[in-house]
Amino acid sequence: MTEQFTPSPLFTRVERARRRKPRVRDEFITLAHGSGGKAMRELVEGLFLEYLRNPLLEKLEDQAVFQVNSSLPRLAFTTDSYVVTPIFFPGGDIGELAVNGTINDLAMSGARPLYLSAGFILEEGFPVEDLKRILVSMRDAAHEAGVEIVTGDTKVVQKGSADKIFINTSGIGVIEHSVSLSASAARAGDKVIVSGTIGDHGTTILIARGDLELETDIGSDTAPLHLLVADMLSETARLGAPDAIRCMRDPTRGGVATTLNEIALSSEVCIQIHEDRIPVREEVKGACEILGLDPLYVANEGKLIALVSGEVAEAIVGRMRQNPYGHDACIIGEVKPEPQGIVTMVTGFGGSRIVDMLVGEQLPRIC
């Protein structure tokens, strides 16, 4: 299936169905609509985009990139809401997540993050002490990243109308390099880079919920990635290959598998990854095994995926490894021309399989 791919009628039939225009068939919103997989894509493309369509939104990138005036640099703008349970977990809390997450969405367009907003929805009865703790970590995270939280909003809702605290952050950044990164820019011959071990955040949260009684020392990987991105961009500039990075994404909800599927579909290419090159911590592997989950679909909060030209991939990885947040960076796969829109994996065992998008939430298997 690698070099010469001739699709069978079966394959063609299934692929046609898979790429049908997303439609929302459900009568009610379910948790699946928020899990970052196919159901969420249906909601976004089938509903939000239908009603709110415009050229910037249509790109469905994690941030909008625009220019106010042709003599000014381009700006990136993004927003994200944080509703994690528990709000404090090993390796971080909801406040740090809210700051870093928005910084990362900006960084993935190559932007330098500048200003953030923060909106709070608080449930009646929420302890002020906890709010203080969250604000301290937001302040520290913003400080570390060199951004400022310059505007905000607060609402308090009746007990039971929200789960403790929800935070929304928006951010604005400036793009100083002449890059134009897009999920539709990958082409055959490119390499797939991941900046470090995958699945740490999602596994930590599942364990921290405490219904599992697992004891591990895994912590969330929440981290700001804009300096890592800056290193990567300066490396490509040094190499005289400003267009070498085609696309960057932070694989949050839906994990690496979903992100790669989005890129494969947008770019009309096949992405092939190699199981034995994907860095996964032993503890994460073990916990996922017990839960019947696949780390490829588990959320990350401090990792990025980059698709870069094959010629400079090694050099970029070398540079990434000098940054603390890219210490375990490595090449996990490459882009092939066909079959288009598909992610495949060469298993550690020597076989191969498809890696599809997540359907709803990952539901643990029964045995």
Added chain:
Amino acid sequence: MKFIDEYRQSDLARTLAGKIAEMTSRPLKLMEVCGGHTHTIFKYGIEDLLPPNIEMIHGPGCPVCVIPMGRTDDAITLAREPGVIFTTYGDAMRVPGSKMSLLDAKAAGADVRMVYSPLDALKIAKKTPDRHVIFFALGFETTSPSTAMTVLQAAKEGVENFGVFCNHITILPALKAMLDSPDLQLDGFVGPGHVSTIIGTRPYEFVPREYGKPLVVSGFEPLDILQSVYMIVKQVVEGRAEVENQYGRVVPRDGNQRALEALFEVFEPRDFFEWRGLGSIAHSGMKLRPKYAAYDAELKFSVPGLRVADPKACQCGEILKGVKKPWECKVFGTACTPETPIGSCMVSSEGACAAYYNFGRLSKVAERSAANARA
């Protein structure tokens, strides 16, 4: 990072696969009975390694796939009873009933919660004494002992607001049904691993004795399965038919006495239990003994208990028996996908349809057989 072991594993796998290929002279059809094995086979692309004349048939051992639609409807009825907290294993949430799934029922307001074990359900019951907590008990001997022990625990602690909607099934009658099925000519079985830790290997001895087929109880790592296939092929080549135990590190010949005692204490066989696509199989299901009637949700609440015919398009029965391959079903991958499952084989990743769809749309085996079917 386990880079090294995995490379070694794949070397070993190739060696084993090579040996299997050398030994096989005629086409063989082997069935892995257990859904967990189906999952491993697809997840690691094992069919890519096997020689083309070995065909793996994916058997009826996915507990989610064999739950009949009527029972799912009953579960949803229970979940919507006022004051009930309905608890279930994750992958049972998406199984389609005739009108909706538990996940839909949850979105529409029912209090459906996912748990990892029946003990978690019991914990919820203790925490919320004013509500009634029902556990949707599903699965083979892999999961039934923990249900039994939870019922015993509830009885011991006198927890009154806890009940079990029992749909436990046993593997042996299903295996027998496979062997008696005239449209299925199998050459051997990869026997279930987890089930066998409970029941041991002795109960399978009728398979070689009465039907002359080898059965090898297998573990769940990809190498386990390859080795089991090797052991079956070896038996066939040498003209033997025996029960062998590849999973000896976990499976004792006589099973787990404590678990068996708990099972026997709490459950008794039903005269008949319906399996999706396979029809009614005698003594294949379990229910609570009268002694534990206080924990039987079917007695405490009324469930409609209707038999609901599978949707016309659905060929799950043929798939579960291994008579047809998923892609031979007209709606496979088009109307029936993991996000819009028509049949239950498309729900759990242990189901053959979902496994083909998720992992193997390009699988060489699928492509080859589809090509043969066209020719």
